[in-house]
Amino acid sequence: MDIKKLAAELGLTCITTYKLDALKAVRKKNGSSDMTTLCYNKDNNDVVVQRSDSKPLGNGVSSTTIVGSNADTTCKENVNNEKANERTYASKADIRKTMRRMRNGPGRNQSLGGRVENSKGFLPNSFDRVLLDAPCSALGLRPRLFAGEETIETLRNHAKYQRRMFDQAVQLVCPGGVLVYSTCTINPGENEALVRYALDTYKFLSLAPQHPRIGGAGLVGSCKFPDGYVEEWLRPGEEELVQRFDPSSPIDTIGFFIAKFAVGSKDDI
Numbered sequence: 001m002d003i004k005k006l007a008a009e010l011g012l013t014c015i016t017t018y019k020l021d022a023l024k025a026v027r028k029k030n031g032s033s034d035m036t037t038l039c040y041n042k043d044n045n046d047v048v049v050q051r052s053d054s055k056p057l058g059n060g061v062s063s064t065t066i067v068g069s070n071a072d073t074t075c076k077e078n079v080n081n082e083k084a085n086e087r088t089y090a091s092k093a094d095i096r097k098t099m100r101r102m103r104n105g106p107g108r109n110q111s112l113g114g115r116v117e118n119s120k121g122f123l124p125n126s127f128d129r130v131l132l133d134a135p136c137s138a139l140g141l142r143p144r145l146f147a148g149e150e151t152i153e154t155l156r157n158h159a160k161y162q163r164r165m166f167d168q169a170v171q172l173v174c175p176g177g178v179l180v181y182s183t184c185t186i187n188p189g190e191n192e193a194l195v196r197y198a199l200d201t202y203k204f205l206s207l208a209p210q211h212p213r214i215g216g217a218g219l220v221g222s223c224k225f226p227d228g229y230v231e232e233w234l235r236p237g238e239e240e241l242v243q244r245f246d247p248s249s250p251i252d253t254i255g256f257f258i259a260k261f262a263v264g265s266k267d268d269i
């Protein structure tokens, strides 16, 4: 995984990676959870969840990363129990896998040792920081090698997919935490409209100022499509709290978008 290689190059040992379907990132409370592993790595501070092997939509650019640092300090005991159980109930397949690893070494993708684990998800409120760098229409990328492939329908599908991912990500951040949403598209339906959805759906979220601030303001208002569908964007006062990078602006960047949400108390909802 690229992120592991990068971490190794930077000499960072605090990165843990997992393969996970971001649409199933939240683990139900009664199941065993990767929280155990997260707690186990708490002293390391950071956790990275990444999967690079899925493509949601035919046209989408891929690779979601959820980055966070674990805020929960109460589950060390679970970790120990879980680890003990793992030792007791190691299956023949697990033993074979371990033997193979010992024979073959860490593997070429894992310069820090150990393969990337498949994750079954994390308990709600597991992280104090989450980055959802969502798969998107990539309309901000330059040069546009495959221009003209998106339709209104595919753009709306991207937006639907992003909302589903956001619904998961928001559950993973604990109160007092931060959730950052980013895309590399200039399509407001995947940017400002996602922010509108987020703020209207999750009243405990608020837009947080960003630093550094290099990009332009977000789009305020709404857009009515010929089929009658109305896409709501930002409301006055919200535009300066997001960053929209426009490839046609004097700043020499590709197009992308960043929104930073502060997560308030979830109890009042």
Ligand SMILES: C[S@@+](CC[C@H](N)C(=O)[O-])C[C@H]1O[C@@H](n2cnc3c(N)ncnc32)[C@H](O)[C@@H]1O
Pocket (backbone or CB within 6 Å): 020, 021, 022, 023, 050, 051, 052, 053, 054, 055, 056, 061, 062, 063, 064, 065, 133, 134, 135, 136
């Ligand atoms: C914009 S890219 C993220 C790029 C990444 N942050 C990086 O710097 O390399 C979006 C990624 O989401 C991944 N993705 C799409 N659907 C996913 C899902 N259901 N679960 C996990 N990852 C998914 C795609 O494979 C793609 O790699």
